Amino acid sequence: MNRVLEIFKMNRILEVFKFSEESPLIFTQADFWIFFAVAYLIFALIYKKVSLRNAYLFIISLFFYYKTSGLFIGILIFSTLVDFFIGRTIYNSNSKVKRKVLVTISVCVNLLVLCYFKYAYFFTDSFNYLFHTNIEVFNWLSYWGNSFSDQGYFTVDKIILPVGISFYTFQTISYSVDIYRGNLKPLKSIVDFGFFVSFFPQLVAGPIVRAESFVPQIRKATQISVSDFNRGTFMILKGLIKKMIFADFIAMHFLDRVFDAPEMFSGFANVMAMIGYSLQIYGDFSGYTDIAIGLALLMGFKLPNNFDSPYKADSAGNFWKRWHISLSTWLRDYLYIPLGGNRKGSTASYIILGIILGGVMLAFGNIYMYIMIPFLVVTAVLGARFSDTIKNHINTNINIMLTMLIGGLWHGASWKFVIWGGLNGVGIVTYKFWRKISPYEKSTHLLAHVWKVFFTFLFITFTRIYFRGNSMAHIQRWYHQVAHNMDWAHAWDILVHYQMVFWVMLLGYVTHWLPYSLKDKIEDLYGKSPAPVKIGLAVVVGIICYQAFSTDFQPFIYFQF
Template sequence: MTTIDSINNWFIQNFGAITTEQVKSWFVYNPDEKLLFNTGLFLGLFLVFYFVYGFLRKTFYLRLTYVILFSLFFYYKSSGIYFLLLLLSSVVDYGLSQIIYKESRDGVKKLYLVISVILNLALLGYFKYMNFLIVTYNDMFHGNFALHNVFLPVGISFYTFQSMSYIIEIYREEIKPTKNYIEYLFFVSFFPQLVAGPIVRAKDFLPQIYQKLNLTKQDVNNALFLIIGGLIKKTVISNYISVNFVDRVFDTPMTYTSFENLMASYGYAIQIYCDFSGYSDMAIGIALLLGFKLPVNFRTPYKSTSITDFWRRWHISLSTWLKDFLYISIGGNRQGSFAGYLFPSLFFFGLLLWGISNYNESIIPLIIAGSSILIFCLSFLLSSKIKQTLVTNFNLFTTMLLGGLWHGAGAQFIVWGALHGLALAVHKIFMEFFPSKKDKSPNFLWRFFSILITFHFVVFCWIFFRARDFETALQVINNIGQLTFEPELWKTIILGYKNVFGLMLFGYVWHFLPESFTNGMKSIFDKTPLLVKAIILGFVYWIVYATAVAGSQPFIYFQF
């Protein structure tokens, strides 16, 4: 017969006794133990939080305040004292938004908007790009400025973009500001999406604050399905592949074979997808349990038939933000701008200097630089509408360059953004030459090769994204370039990493399954009793705990 004592003994044997020091550690910031969705600590704290939340559902401001306090605690556990930076930023942006809304003079409104944007970008620039700017200056002008020991608050890029979109939408008169600071702070600090998105737009989120919370059975089913799927993606697939293979190869690529470098590139492609889409799924699911609907952030991106299609499926909230608040702001496909011409010009000038400076060692860098410039120029010179295409491609390239820089301070991120910008420009001219492909449904063979080419281009770009610096990325690419067909060696490597490659295969099969299969699994899940769903969720968290011996891996996008 099962008794409380037997359950307690089982718990102690499997998880250990809970001490006073452990309990204290739950509420104190530890940079090595962030409060992640895929931890038992979060599950325990969230269950307590959610139990109390149920009693506050009908008390509007008390409920908002309660969620804000938990959100600030959640952020404190991720970034320590820097949760005050979030509060400071929110106070400034809220005050400026009120001034902009009440101001009738266009010039003054624009001035306050510029002040807000500068303050937000200055904070982001200091914490994220200070050392990158110092290193760049020292290299270019032989300076000797010392690097700063700057802490990077988790998710600062996300909540900065969210705050900026709020003020810009008020300036454009697309939304009205919140009635008070509490409502604004709730919007900007909402913990499910605070540190890694999806980036929420005020016009989509704010109306939900004022609606009566009505959590249906289907909402609960959807939420649990997303959370369970997200946990499996992150913990079972992404963490294991990362710790046991991808990280090792990318840390020292030259100590591994060409085949291992190639497989690590494929591995990282599924790792980052499972990591980020897994986090997004959990964030959307947790928000849904609280009565809020967040936007879908991923739609099977590796099924994309073109690079344009890829950016409609990958990190949708970011690509939409970049289009609405950066691409359109610098002219879009209508007109050129100083910024639109400046950043591509600086990039190609720097690329050319890189090619020239390495000419004595190899002519390849110069060929790459010259070819890139030629391809970009041909992308608008071959167009029947040269002027408009030139403007569009320059603005598009600028958007992707800055999008790359948003992800990280380093040459490798800039190159990653530039490659995507160049590919988007090439795809535009391709569609102009073959307009029939835009209107007709492609046959199977065309679709298959389109997906294959797009996928491998994206994987190639991921090498720059994952590498610790530009030189390491080149080492990985150079190593893969020396690949030869050695079946016995490949067999040995595959057997040596059979668990890793098995999970990679599982991840890719899951990703490429028809949508009808996923819907079928969802339908079966919906019909299972709630108790069974809870057991499944508990079992998944047990797997999370069981695999924790490898170390709890932070979500990749936490660094952004």
């Protein structure tokens, strides 16, 4: 009997160190908080020794990623090694040509890895559609890995997307580019650099940490003030509420049912589901980043703010200054400005735009697109030839559109994501012209501001059908219900039947639209409260969240990006 108990205990211990797709380490799972409690206890014993602290955080970050993504940890280590040594070589080189070649290699290697894992199906399907072929995706890395063994461990007929690859790829690119630009000195230790790339709170879903802001913190001594601790715990509690109440609860009890079969629900239900989805994706993503920021503060590190009440935005451009700020600013500094920004166009701009427009025409596959897009291109070319002012406007707007189109493609390997990005680009460009003739643009009246915020919210919400829809056919079914089957007669029945969901939605939006001053007072009140009150509040939040918890695994939405 004792032997059986010993074997059982040993198996339980071994399970802790094994990867399981069914139970990855994520912030809403009890396993993560056990992991963090143990990790933080050890951190508290060694944090005063900077080198040891960094090595320790690097190791547990790798363990965290292994528990989240399994053998894909090899891709993370590969990216770390490549950019560490390229970064050092760029800094030590006096040759401008060599430096440019090295930074190009860094960018290309990172993007090739990203494209292989994230866009293999997208490129293959697009090629098959264009040339009427039937090429199938084949995982050459798995095939190569299997050649070292007779067991055939890896599947060769599909390519699985590693969690977080889009985030840490952009981080390693920013490191090499910032060194090339002279904005940053390279880290001397590969352990320190590995810690920067893999820091576990933000590793798999951001925020995207820029090297120039995080690297200087790596060699500093840990300083955790009372204010940092209070803010850190507050952000964690706030993030859990956003994720588990305002995102998961409404998704499980209403949104997923509608989106899984839009034709089974009225147009009114589909519209309400889209409004709910705007709250879900905000609660899900900003909830993750709130927890990430809070965890980092508890360890003495500051991550960038990623959201600024985005549904208070009064235009599409303003929205993207408030939503996923770390991505928006990354695209601005490493894509929009290099393409020419608001000053000029470039050959790369026109080539990329041509490829994307061709793809959009193929994705829609209807006569209207085949007529409209060439007409717009010809009109733009003629206008640019006869007026420098028009030419400058066209170049600026092309760069805006490209940034948004590529930003859409970053979010997902599908033309529907490109369309979603393009619609947001159109919204930004259209507003640039509209504000010049708008009768209420400069109005300080409350109703004018409310109208602009409301209209922006509707635009952002209903373009997201391309983000949420599983396919173009799925999206068309949603549009059909909204256009032909609103069924206003039974709208009240929908509200009553799902009343708990709609009350939660209302509460979520009300708290989002609260004034900044009131939110600051709430956080300040939490910080000044005694420890027993904080503990009691944490217990209450835990109980509320897990009352709404489902046994179904609810991953964070941005894990897929």
